[in-house]
Amino acid sequence: MAINILMPALSPTMEEGNLAKWLVKEGDSVESGDILCEIETDKATMEFEAVDEGVIGKILVAEGTEGVKVNAPIAVLLEDGESADATPVSAKTPTEAEPAAQAPVETGASFTPAPVEQDLPAGTTFKSQTVREAIRDAMSEEMRRSEDVFLMGEEVAQYQGAYKVSQGMLDEFGPKRVIDTPITEHGFTGIAVGAAFAGLNPIVEFMTFNFAMQALDQIVNSAAKTRYMSGGQMTCPIVFRGANGAASRVGAQHSHDYASMYAQIPGLKVVMPYSADDYKGLLKSAIRDPNPVVFLENEILYGQSFDVPEIEDYTVPIGKARIRRAGDDVTIVSFGIGVQYALEAADKLAEEGIAAEVIDLRTLRPMDTETVIKSVMKTNRCVTVEEGFPVVSIGGHISATLMQEAFDYLDAPVINCTGKDVPMPYAANLEKLALVTTDEVIAAVKSVTYR
């Protein structure tokens, strides 16, 4: 029976890839384990092996094709004696099941939401860059600017970064400034903190912030508190950066969003950007900052492209929120990948005549609550969106702040859309359920606007 060979997913977050090269041709017999082709992603090139034995019937995707979706058929494998015209059986996986049809939304007066432009010099040009590239450029630019800046972490050098963020940096800066560490987060974080006390500017990459739990003592007890404990004598100019929050199907120990936990600590600055331009500008500011900065990245965003201003030495100040969309009916406050859900919700709400103002906090400590309060004084309603847990969340803090400082302006209770109060499940359907969704944001907005 003929079967389709499907485009493989080579990492949890891979959605598409390039078919770089076929190593077999139509009519070839293959055995399990034979290399069929080379698949290329933005992270790596990998060889794809045959699982079943048979004869290559048809090659459906020519080599050199870019953007081949995961699970798309790339070739047909025939059993011995089968005709090349045999039709493969359809093998739909459960995850491909069609989503339940959405009930049609009743629309009010629809309008086109107005994105808020960044305050940039006239004539600024942009280039499209992935978040991954923006982070790399920020680090490289700062390392060119100062000899005291160096990068250390697991697989940052020879492997070119577990998520390929530091690709090419070893070649440019050498092994003294791009340093592979053994898998010892507690130890190398402490060493980096000591180096920062001595006046260097380390960038510590955690493969994910889940692993930084091993190093939490050095981040909180040593890096964050020493300035205060020394009466202002000591500084700790260090950046802790890496992937934070859920990727895709990686389970409870690789999916934790630590935003609210770090945001609680005096002596730290905490940054969690959404778009590539902010990643670049804020990371450059973080590296220059004389304080310890926790810089929370998102694995799903690494591969997403955004317009980045082509401005020399582009920096974004830490501690300033960004109004991404103006609106009068409700304020949606978010940060990190949550902004994506907030913006999607704002688009859909616009079709129903609800104008949402979307605020991207960008920095969680110090938090620009002033911008949030000002917006809520105008809209009188607020919904917060984050991927983290609901108990003692960033949204909870914003709710309390609004109650204390804008109580008379609120026409509805603030609703916090968050991840669910459970360790992240592995099963695809449960994981989806555990994460915050655009639909939940829409429902919350409708609730606070009484629609």
Added chain:
Amino acid sequence: MAKAKKPNVNAEELLEYYREMLLIRRFEEKAGQLYGMGLIGGFCHLYIGQEAIVVGLEAGAKEGDQRVTSYRDHGHMLACGMDPKGVMAELTGREGGYSRGKGGSMHMFSREKNFYGGHGIVGAQVPIGAGLAFANWYRGNDNVSFAYFGDGAANQGQVYETFNMASLWKLPCIFVIENNKYAMGTSLQRGSSTPELYTRGEAFGIPGEKVDGMDVLAVKAAGEKAIAHCRAGKGPYILEMNTYRYRGHSMSDPAKYRSREEVQKVKEERDPIDHVRELLVGGKHATEADLKAIDKEIKKVVIEAADFASASPEPALSELYTDILAEAN
């Protein structure tokens, strides 16, 4: 155990070590008194009995070398030349203290003297010390860092992570294990599967040596060897200092874990200050009168420190919200 084989010191230096060790002891005794009077609060860990270690090692240090230790830190600060007044005023939580009253006994720092604390989490100062050494390696200078920790900290995981990287990267770091036999109330035998702590670096290729930490000259000799090893770019070195603390772990220590006789025996037979006193007088390098004059001089310094620490005002209430973050340039 390494003993000083031949005199590695002249009379003048020996007198100086006597003076420095005595300053630490008298300072600590005074701190104990002030604690009893309620002028010092919280935790206060005294260094009495261990004076020879910091004095002996500092004798081999040069300008630019760094040091970092745990919460039993007063002796290290005095030995590297920090002002007794500023240290004592920090103990009393006053404006004139090294951390302007915000750190206390366990948390003091001096950029000027390259003293990097004063850390309250057992073992956390070890990677930090290696980080200071990393900065020396990165900058290509010949400074070394001293990372002091106790026999209790020697069982912490991060210590071994640090040993691995320090050896791998050949960091100029001297790991000084101050083995005073008790991790708070847990004796070495009850807490360590292998009691020979100087061998703990063997798995990482770090040479180690056991030193009589009650003999300032033995400490000095071992320190000089370790320093030379580090300065030559050969990587880290471990010194296990066999020592003893006369007082409790902190001020509130019922001392049920060891006998009065055990403490008394060490005081009588191994006291580091008595030892130097004997060398000075026995070798006719100083008279009893000379030493009395030093005692008097030290007493004065300590009384002045205590007076300063009592008279210095508490920090202004506005200080609560300062020194949390550094201003960006």
